[in-house]
Amino acid sequence: MYLGTPQMAVPPLEALVEAGHEVALVVTNPDRRRGRGGTLSPSPVKEAAERLGIPVAHAVDDLLAVHAEHPVDLGVVVAYGRLIKPHVLSELDFVNLHFSLLPRWRGAAPVERALLEGDDVTGVCLMQLEEGLDTGGVYDCVEVPIGADTTADELRHELVDVGTRLLVDRLASGLGEPEPQTGETTYAAKIDPAELRIDWSAPVEQTHRLIRLGGAWTTFRGARFKIHAANIVDGELVPVTVQPEGKPRMDYEAWRNGARPADGEWFE
The missing domain is CATH 3.10.25.10 (Formyl transferase, C-terminal domain)
Known part of the structure; x- marks a missing residue:
């Protein structure tokens, strides 16, 4: 199972397929109206899933229907953009690729907040998904420096590259047991x-x-x-x-x- 929506969630999906993982279902946000004509357009992840021949759904509960017919080992979440309800979390195990060094910058805009705050370093964490907002235990993290002239777009690309490798490598070697998050917690509210x-x-x-x-x-x-x-x-x-x-x-x-x-x- 794979849950994601924006362009930055496309490379991890493609890498999982290339690594030989069977993705039973992709869940992404519904098509949105874009441009002056108001034409409905799919999310980047939906476009990628259709190109890869993977079934697509827009409701998280559809994961349970698929799991009931063909038990799934793991759900992978990358920038999905919505909280997953407790009754789904109780039935399936999920990992989340989060683009910060947790517990710093939990929430919706970790890349943007790290840059705006003037952080010298950020990173990617592969974490266990639970009901709280980015509170789950961490399997592994990789640091990524933020240069004096680094743009948000450049930082996103670097984080996605690093995170994709981290995800594929840890699934290949085994996740192991997650470690509790330690350190000062900060929250990354969506940019107004x-x-x-x-x-x-x-x-x-x-x-x-x-x-x-x-x-x-x-x-x-x-x-x-x-x-x-x-x-x-x-x-x-x-x-x-x-x-x-x-x-x-x-x-x-x-x-x-x-x-x-x-x-x-x-x-x-």
Whole structure:
């Protein structure tokens, strides 16, 4: 059994199949309306499962029906996005690939919170799934450093690569017994869109981390203005790639030459 939804949950699924594991069922979030036309689109995991010839369901209880007919050894959860109900956990054993060094950053947005907080290191833990929010025992963890210029996208790719290898290797060698989590617990709440607005009074390092997260925005002459990339030069933030409202991404200097800000004029 495999439960996952976004793109970062696709490589572990593909790796499990390539390693010879039989995946009886994939459970993922329902199709969503995307774009202006409102066309229903499947999740990346659903697309991958269909390509691999694996049955797909959208209800966790469907796991029990499959398990009743053909007993399953293990369920694997990677960025599924929903809590699994106790009556399912009582019938099946699950492991969860969590993208932080537990118990730091339990919850929905561990990658984003580690980056925003300025952590020097994060990682991936293979853990036992239980009813609490990311509270289960840990089978193994691998650390991943966060560089001074690492973006959230780059960090996700690295964590997925490391986590995929960890999952496949531990299933091959045997999970063993999980160890209780130790250390200070922190929680990774989902990123609120309001958090992505740049506060120009904040420390420059904090603003740089927000831009590296992706989606950071400000305003210029009353219009929304995104900053996709920036550098810190001599203690000041220098935009590199920007996107004025209604226009494509462009080089900051090219935009500046066209907009011609007045002396002292800056983002709002």
